[in-house]
Amino acid sequence: MASAQGTGRSRWVWVGIYAAVMALLPIIYSSNYYIKVLVALGINTIIVLGLNLLMGYAGQVSIGHAAFYGIGAYALAIMTTKYGLPAWLGIAAAIIVGGLVAYWIAKPSLRLKGHYLAMATLGFAEIVHVLFLELKDMTGGTDGLYGVPAPSIAGFAFDTPQKLYILVWLVTVVSLVLALNIAHSRVGRALRAVHGSEIAAAAMGVDTAKYKIQVFVLSAILASVGGSLYVSMVGYVSPESFTLGVSITLVAMVVFGGMGNVWGAIIGASTLTILQEYLKGYQDYNMVIFGAILMLAMVFMPRGLIGAGSEIISSVRRRFADIPETAGEENAAS
C-alpha cells in the first residue's frame, strides 16, 4: 500500500504532475463548457479527498456528506444575498458552520458502528435537506437563492469560469497535499489503526473517539468548502443539489477510485465526474449506462481502479521477474 502511493520524494513528483496537468487542461479545453466541467471535477475531488480519509482510512462510512456540501453552499449564499456580506466572508462562514455542525453531529454518531453509523449520517442529511426546503425565510425554499456574487480577493474577482477555476485548482492541490500529509503521518496511521482494530488502536494509545471526530469534521469542512465553490460557480443554490443521490455518488467515487488511497480519491472523483458528464449525451439512457458501469466496475475491480492498477503492475512485474519468490514479495509489498 505504501509503495502504491509513492514514498518520500516521488510522492511530491506525482503532486507536481497532477498540478501541472490540471493547470494545462483548461488551456487545451478552453470553452466555458469544459471549464465548468473542470470546476465540477475539482470540487468533487476536494470533497472525495476528505471523504476518503473518513471512509478509506478511518473506516467510518458516511452517506450524508451532501448535507455538508449543502451547508457550505447555503452559508455562502445566505451571507451574501441576505446580509450583503462579501463572498470571502461567506466562504469563511461555510468552513465554520460546516465544521461546527459536523462536530455537533459527530460526537454522538461516531459511537455507532457500521450500518448504524451509515444510517445516522443518512438520517442527518435527510433532516438537513428538509430544513433547506422548509426554512423558507433563510433558504428560499424550493426556489432556492439567486444572485450569489463571485468571490473576490484583494480586488481580484473570480467572476468568470476561467478565473474561478484558478481558485478551485488552488484549493484542490492544497487539499491533495494536506490529505497526503495526513495519510503518511502519525495521525494517518492512527486512523488506519482505528479501521483495522479499534480495540488494538486504543490499547496503543490512540484516542479513537477523538480521531474519528477530527477526521469527520475535516471531511465535512472540505465538503463545505466544495459547496461554497459550487455556489460561486453557478450563482444560485437550491435543495435539489444536495440529495441522498449526491451523498451516494460521493461514496461511489471513493470506492470506485480505491478506498484507503489518496490517489484513489483523485482518480475516482475525476473518472466518475467525466463519465457522468460524457453520458449526458445519451439522454434517457445516460443513467442506465452509469448504473451498469458502476456495477460492472465493482464486479471486475472490487478494490477500485487503484486496486486493479496495482494488481496489473505486480502481475506484469511477476511475468518479467525470473525468480518467483522475489516476485511474490514485491506483490505483497505493494
Add this chain to the structure above:
Amino acid sequence: MPLLDVENLKKQFGGLTAVDGISFRVSSGQIKALIGPNGAGKTTAFNLLTGIDAPTSGRILFEGHNIAGRKPHEIAKIGISRTFQNTQIFANMNVLENVMVGRHARTRSGIFKCMLGIPSVRAEDSESEEKAYSLLGLVGLQKKALQSSDDLPVGERHLLEIARALAMEPKLILLDEPAAGLNNEETVKLAETIYKIRSDGVTVLLVEHDMGLVMEISDEVVVLNFGAKIAEGPPLLVQQDEQVIQAYLGQAVYNA
C-alpha cells in the same frame, strides 16, 4: 511500592462473575504469569487492567495511582501495553506501519501539524520508523517489514504484536498467550525475547497455556480458577499445590 497492585478486582457480566475479587502484586522487573484453566478469567483480567472493560469493583494501582475504569488510551500513555490472544493486528497496514502505530503513545504531533507536514513531524516520524525497525529486529521480523501484515502466519502475528506493544516504551507489558501458534524452536526464541524485554527494564505479566514456558521463565505465578485466585508463588511451589492440581486435573485431558 509494587509496580502493579491489584486489590479485590471483580467483574460481573450480567449474572456471570468472570473475575471474582482477585488480588496480586507485580514488582518492577518481574516476569509474572497468570495461569488457569480455560474460562478462569485471565483475559478478562487483562481487559480490566488495560481499560477495555471497567471493573465492577476493586482497585488497580499502577505506581500508586488507581487506574481502574480509565480509558484504554490513557492507560497506554501511563505505561501499560499489551498483546491479544486473538491477535488484533492492523491488517490494512504493512508490518512496519503496525509497529509504528505502537509509537503513538510516545509521539505528539496533532492533526494540524501532520496536515501541514512541518519538519518536526517528519523528524518524529523517522525516529518512529527507526525504533520500529529495531524492534522488528528484536522479534526477528525485520525482513518482512514491508510485507502486508495480513499475510503473516499466527505465530508471527503474536511476535508482531509484541514488537508493537514494546514500541510505546511501556513500564509493564501484558502478553496474552504469546506462544500460541509457535513451534518448539520458536517458543525457545520467544523465551529469550521475553528475557531480553525484562533486561531492557520492562516488567512482564503474561497469560500462557504452555506450562513448560511458564515454569521456565516466570519468577512468580498466579493461578486463577473460576475467576478466583487459588494460589500464588514461585512456579515450583505452585506446581505442588493441591488446589492447583485439582483445578488442572479436569483440564488435563484437553491439554495433553
Add this chain to the structure above:
Amino acid sequence: MQFDQLLQFIVSGITSGSIYALIALGFTLIYNSTQVINFAQGEFVMLGGLSAVSLHSVLDLPLPAAFLLAVGIVTIVGILFERVAIHPLRNSSIITLIIVTVGASILLKNIAMILWGRDSLTLPAFSGDKPVEILGAYITPQTLWVIGLTTIAVLLLQVFYKRTIVGKAMKACSINQNAAKLMGINTSRIVLLSFAMSAAFGAMAGVLITPISMISYSAGGFLGLKGFAGAVLGGLGNPIGAVVGGVLLGVLESLSIGFISSGYKDAVAFLILLLVLFFKPSGILGSRVKEKV
C-alpha cells in the same frame, strides 16, 4: 385534536408503516445472509407496482393474477441480480457489494423510466373505494388489505423460520455463517433465497401501495430509504424488529403530519430515529454484540 382525527392519523400511519415493514423485512433478509445493505431494495417495490399496473391494465389480467405475476417477475429480477452481481463478489468487502447494489438501483430505476415513462401510474383498489367507518375514523378497504396481507406475510415468515428446514437453515446462517457452512448448509443457496424472498416482499409492498399512492419509476429511492430506516430503528437483522421499526416509523410520520406539518414529516421521523440510535446504538430490539479479544 379530536379522538377520531387522531385515530385517522394512526390508521394511515399503520398503513404506510406496514409498507415500510415489508421493505424493512427485505433489507433484513439480505442483511442476515450477506451483511449487505441492499440499496436496490426500493427498486423491487417500484418494479412490483409498475409490473402489476401493466399486467392489469395492458394485458387485462384480473387483479389477483396481476398481483401474483408481478411478485413472480420481481422475484426473478432479484434472483438474476444475485447471480449476476452479488454471487461473483461473495469474497469482496461489504462496501464493494453495497456500491454494486447502488449501481443496480440506478440501473433498474432508469430502465423502468424507459419502459414505463415518467408519469405516476395507478391500480384500482382491490375491493372498491367505499370507506368503512370505525370509531369515527374512515378507513378504506385498501388500507385493510395492506395491513391484513402484511400481517399474514409476517406470520408466514415466522412459520417459515420456525417450522421448515430451509427456514431454520436460513436462521442458522444469519447467526453464524461459518458454523452453518460446517453443518453442511449450502450458504450460497441461502443467499440466493434471501434475495428472492426479499424481492418478493418488496414487490408485494409495491402492488399493495399503488392503489393508495400511485407509483412511478422514481418511487423506489424514497421507499427504500424508509424501509432501511425502519429496519435500523427496530434493530438491524431482527425480522420482528424490522416490522416494529417499519410500523413505528409510519405512525411517527403520520402523527408529525397531524401535529406539526407535512413538510417536516421526514425530518421528525429521522430525528426520532437519530435519538433512538444515540440512546440505543443497535436499535430498539437489536442486541449488542461485543468484539471478542
